[in-house]
Amino acid sequence: MELKPYMGYSREAGSFEGAVLIFAHGIKEAKVLAWKEMRYDIVEDYMDVAVNRLWEKDWLFKDADQEKLKQGIAHVVISPTGCRSCELWGEELNDEGYCPDCEEEYKINKRGVRIL
Numbered sequence: 088m089e090l091k092p093y094m095g096y097s098r099e100a101g102s103f104e105g106a107v108l109i110f111a112h113g114i115k116e117a118k119v120l121a122w123k124e125m126r127y128d129i130v131e132d133y134m135d136v137a138v139n140r141l142w143e144k145d146w147l148f149k150d151a152d153q154e155k156l157k158q159g160i161a162h163v164v165i166s167p168t169g170c171r172s173c174e175l176w177g178e179e180l181n182d183e184g185y186c187p188d189c190e191e192e193y194k195i196n197k198r199g200v201r202i203l
């Protein structure tokens with residue numbers, strides 16, 4: 088069975104406070120891996136672990152451990168490649184490494200309008 092990408096984070100704190108990228112065969116496996124990775128750090132208890140399937144985000148596979156991916160071994164990526172500006176991940180980054188939100192801002196900045 089193929090590995091699928093999931094995002095794991097604290098239900099209470101929200102994904103902006105820290106999220107890990109998980110490659111797993113199913114949501115249960117993803118949740119167990121998320122818990123092992125984030126317990127006592129990002130999440131307090133198992134009930135607080137939230138896991139979302141990331142649909143149609145094939146570029147996330149670039150961040151996977153390619154060897155484990157090939158062998159079908161579920162694993163966690165603690166620091167996926169994030170946007171150059173806001174450091175968030177989960178959206179496709181452009182060639183310059185910006186997410187769609189920051190790309191918009193960057194274009195405006197290039198036109199000479201400063202946004203602070």
Ligand SMILES: [Zn+2]
Pocket residue numbers: 170171172173174175185186187188189190
């Ligand atoms: Zn960004």
